[in-house]
Amino acid sequence: MYSFSYQKAKTVADAAKVLAKDGDAKLLAGGQSLIAAMKLRLAHPSAVIDLGTIKELSGIKGDSKAVAIGAMTRHAEVASSAAVKKAIPALASLAGGIGDRMVRNMGTIGGSLANNDPAADYPAAVLALGATIVTNKRKIAADEFFKGMYETALQKGEIITSVSFPVPKRAAYMKFKNPASRYAIVGVFVADSGSGVRVAVTGAAPSVFRVAAMEKALAAKFAPESVANIAVPEKGLNSDLHAKADYRAHLVTVMAKRAVEAAMK
Amino acid sequence: MTVKVSLTVNGKPASAEVEERTLLVNFIRDSLRLTGTHVGCDTAQCGACTIHMNGRAVKSCNMLAMQAEGADLVTIEGIAKADGTLHPMQEAFRQHHGLQCGFCTPGMVMSAIDLVKNFPDPSEELIREQLDGNLCRCTGYHNIVKAIKAASQTMRS
């Protein structure tokens, strides 16, 4: 790890101020991606601003319409939250499948979304559920948030404070894991809001994306067979040692089908 | 630049001056000389560095020492009773031959205690699934799974 200066932020405003001044500073949420990258000397921030002690960034509030999750809420807390399990069980289950148990005890929803790793799980839930990302400056709709590989709509000095998920009628997430890293090779989140269906895919491409054809078919009939023959184009999909693009494309269909099956249970 | 990190380890206060870039695991191993916590990889996959922070299992190689400022840590050295009697999880690993070279063992035991805390009556399948953050190259996991299952029963009673 290269050296850097470390500071604990007392408030979000505090952190934003430092961020605005120092373009090479980085926010430290749970650190499960950032520290790992710094250890391998792939990231070299001048300063690390630790959000760990800002209490108001953590916590889960839910009712029958929506669940709001503070940015610094750990994956393990989301996975075990009675409110999330009741309102959006698919989201609790997704959180319970991120990384491993130790990673889930540190990693946060805000950190995951701000990082927007192509193989992260949360972006699929955020996009499929049509969540709203709340920052210190504004509210960003899921469809506007994810801009590309490790890129988001967040501006300089902008900090995620919470994420609000509308409660769907039914939803499910299915992930095909990379055998080595256990990140998503393909993860498909299917959500039926009652007024429409959204299908979001993570892992398969440089950034999370929706599959309009599947959404349309499922809106007409919410059943596994509706998506069984819908293939996403291979072009633009990730291709590596573990999964070439054609295999990923195939897995999108299989995972979508299985997610629909699970959502109907 | 150095910073002072103060926290509680195994029930006792501890502090040391370290570089800001110091990982928690290096703070534990090098500054506090508690060498039972190990480092087996550099991508936070192997879990040999697992400790408990404020009651939860974390990978001490994947966080800064400063992130643990003020926290209550328990390492493998703090699990057995003061008279040397092993924790039920340690004892189960011994009874069921859940360790060979011993290198992954501290992390495995710390992770397993956390596992049983979260899932007091785990099935074999669940144990295997929940062990995905810990690698062992020696045992083939068979006896580790057996040990955790057995310990879950003693820990409940």
Next chain:
Amino acid sequence: MATPYIGASIKRKEDYRFLTGAGNYTDDVALPGQTHAHFVRSPHAHAKIKSIKKDKALKAPGVVAIFTGDDLAGAKVNGLPCGWLITDVNGQPMKEPPHPCLAQGKARYVGDHVAIVIAETYPQARDAAELVKVDYEELPAVVRAAEARKNGAPVVHDIAPDNTCYVWGLGDRAAVDKAFSGAAHVTTLEFLNNRLVPNAIEPRAANATYSRADDSYTLYVANQNPHVERLLMTAFVLGLPEHKVRVVAPDVGGGFGSKIYLYAEDVVCTWASKQINRPVKWTADRSESFVSDAHGRDHVTRAELALDREGRFLAMRVTTTANMGAYLSTFASCIPTILYATLLAGQYTTPVIYAEVTAVFTNTAPVDAYRGAGRPEATYVVERLVETAAREMKMSPAEIRRRNFIKTFPYQTPVALLYDTGNYEATLAEALKIADVAGFQGRRADAARRGKLRGLGYSCYIEACGIAPSNVAGALGARAGLFEAGEVRVHPTGKVTVFTGSHSHGQGHETTFGQVVADRLGIPMEDIDIVHGDTGKILFGMGTYGSRSIAVGGTAIVKAVDKIVAKGKKIAAHLMEAAEADIEFKDGAFVVRGTDKKKAFAEVSLAAYVPHNYPLDKLEPGLNENAFYDPANFTFPAGSHICEVEVDPDTGTVSIVNFTAVDDFGKIINPMIVEGQVHGGLTQGIGQALTEGCHYDKESGQLVTGSYLDYCMPRADDVPAFKVGTKETPCTHNPLGVKGCGEAGAIGAPAAVMNALTDALGVRDIEMPATPQRIWRACQESKMKKAA
């Protein structure tokens, strides 16, 4: 007296320290005034080193010293030696290019060690390493064995312009060719045996210190055989007096072969400790381990089996190209030859066999022994051929094996080995029962109803362990002896310390050896400690590899114990005024035969150290004995593995639903420990078959699978609960009747898994590791075939 310890699952003595964090691994060793080292490594697979500028790095905070290949050459530090000379088919010695401890003029693989940077702290060393400016001129690289000998392939070493280390042969080629020409059926397979990274969870580490007071060195190192490390380092590389170097291998976190070798880092830290007159500590991080540890396997093979109409094996012909990597590691040359081709008879009476092995240099990390070392590759060849032949000839896989099993012993194979004993039908019969093979068709049909594909695969392996009779090994090119040494020190109070040259790094020697000695001396295990891993304490040792510890190291201890008992009889005879011939030793006491006169072991021990009433004119005082044991033959553990898999054709995911291993390890000392060894070996074997593949990019020579994010280590949910059983046919040529058990799982499992998988998919072959992607593609292809 019933033997209370041998055969009992005694809980391990070493566990308490490991479970409480009190183990002492090399990185736990902190020496006063120690410095920290980081190695500058080549980022290129093949490059000329035009210059190395270290001035800027030398000025970085905390830097103590920086050394390069030039410094080592100036100090007359030699390269790393290879411990086994292979003579090729033309009677010529293998090509042995120099293996410098820090690169000289050229870097030959990604991770090749170029310079050492020593600083006050590790982060400082690492920071400064980035300031060492190495001017590389990149050269084209070759990484695959199959391409190394092609025309125009980049040349790794000038002394081997065709990248060939040797072409070696074993067996009667003419007889084999003749047998093939008259065969009713020939089964042919071509496959890769995938390269693996051993991945002991403890990364390699070294901490070396020099003392001006007596011009001596101490090296703490994560190593499987400290005496061999010392011998090679002093006699061949550094030219130091052997007695001035102490090598300590404290607790070692797994080895699997990868810590047998003398590595450049160990040498450089030791040498540098004198240059700076301070301890030099180095611990690999995992990324470094991936590029710099010796890898395993990496063969390309074409194998043919000739059969008669009844499925009897007539001949086998095998051609293998083995990847040595960029340099010859310590035992690299003997792995794909002596430990491979000699095992091609397997458990069968195949009358003639010919194997030809070409070893090639490539721009990859050196390849050497990894758990099984040659024997997994041989088993894979034999057992994939046999199973494929059975399918082609529409015979049951069990029947074709039974028809060809060796049934009378001793048995001389056509590939140099003399099997002393075995009972292959017994292990197979037991495995068939445990695996419920009779119920398989029902389970397969049930799986099919769920849209899943089930398959069953066998593997009946044999291995040659207890390595090895030194004269035989010497005749085959070994440059070392392969005996083992032990010392039994009885203290005045009758307590015992045993010193062994067999290092334990997970195998539980402190327990197993203790059981042997406790039974032999009739004293409690608590009265015995086993000490290993320190050249300053132990008389000598050849170390731990090839499942040899109990068969060779255990026998050395037994021989030393027997000497203790013999001397004890003399002392006891004197004490009880009886004839020595009338003394017998049983239940921990020396007894005058036919009387109730006896002296306890501790009484005799005390007399040896307080020799007041003692035959000093005839006998030395004290009770301490050494023994060296050189085995009369290899031991031949063998067994039957049966694997059942279920494939999800939609995703290519495979799960092992049942894995049965029935092994014959001869006499078993501690069943619990033996089972643990089997479980671990099976998991590594399953890893080779399904998850682990070390992959270098063909163009750039970069290691693509350089971390756990890309190299798939088996996790708990990748493997099943194993069903294991044993049959005992005791080894005939060592006193314990033991054969060894450490590698069996890794040897047998890959073929069993791949036979099961090809059965499930209905395909002839699929490349290891059979990842979901590869399985899915195989499913797609067979679907297309069926449609066409």
